Amino acid sequence: MNDPRKTESTTHFGYQSVPESQKARKVAEVFHSVAAKYDLMNDVLSGGLHRLWKRFTIELSGVRRGNRVLDIAGGTGDLTLQFSRLVGESGEVVLADINDSMLKVGRDRLLDRGVAGNVRFVQADAEKLPFPDNHFDVITIAFGLRNVTRKEDALRSMLRVLKPGGRLLVLEFSKPSNALLGKVYDAYSFAFMPLAGKLITNDADSYRYLAESIRMHPDQETLKSMMAGAGFERVTYHNMTGGIVALHRGLKP
Known part of the structure; x- marks a missing residue:
């Protein structure tokens, strides 16, 4: 008889199927590799559009002075920097990332810009956030949820x-x-992204994974249903750049 304790659930790592216990380590290896040039690659791969996508996120967040904000998978701190200015001295922003390399890049970048007093840096797993109940006014997660193993838990x-x-x-x-846009985007993702990764970071494999992880992420309606299933209300989404990127928003009852 097989020992059920030896059977482990699997999940996807790009197009590969891997044991759930291994995905976090594999994702960490990707972001350790790309952390130093992450901002440069974002500009190259999106043509700078990621800045507009993030600006719209900030506008829709409704963050105001005195709020407490959690920026999950905050990486190099683009959103945290803007939220820090919006919440002021009476507010607080927590930049959280599971990857210590990304967190270090974000911390160094924000400290270089003079951001310190109202920002905290926390290494944290989105599935098991180390914060009290009913603590934050706003939570954002930008380009991070697709890398989470158990999205419903997160x-x-x-x-x-x-x-x-x-x-x-x-x-x-x-x-x-x-x-048609989808076909063009596929060609771009699987040809240009790994090539750019090779030329700029000497790491084609990480950017091939990132392209695959995008395709494995739930589509707009599926993610909307997942958020509602987790308990969020009034869940909506806004497509940007023809649906290449979507911003979902939900409220806690």
Whole structure:
């Protein structure tokens, strides 16, 4: 008889199927590799559009002075920098990332810009957030949810630490709404992204994984249903750049 304790659930790592216990380590290896040139690659691969996508996220967040904000998978701190200015001295922003290399890059970058007093840096797993219940007014996760092994657990964890009436915003690559655009985007992703990774970071494999992880991420309606299933209300999404990117927003009851 087989020992059920030896059977482990699997998940996807790009197009590969791997044991769930291994995915976090494999994702960590990717981001250790790309951390130093992450901002440069974002500009190259998006043509600078990622800045507009993040600006819209900030506008829709409704963050104001005195708020407490959690920026999950905050990486190099683009959103945290803007939130720090919005919440002022009476507010607080927590930049959280599971990857210590990304967190270090973000911390160094923000400290170089004079951001310190109202920002904390926390290494944290989105599935098991180390914060009290009903603690944050707003949570954002930008281009990070697709790398989470158990997305439903992460969404429930985010709901727990939000205050009633608090807002979650998920900015993520999604499914293009036009079939022709989808074909062009596929060709771009699987040809140009690894090539750019090779030329700029000497790491084609990491950017091949990132392209694959985008395709494995739930589409707009599926993610909307997942957020509602986790307990969020009034879940909506906004497509940007033809649905290549979508911003989902949900409220805690």
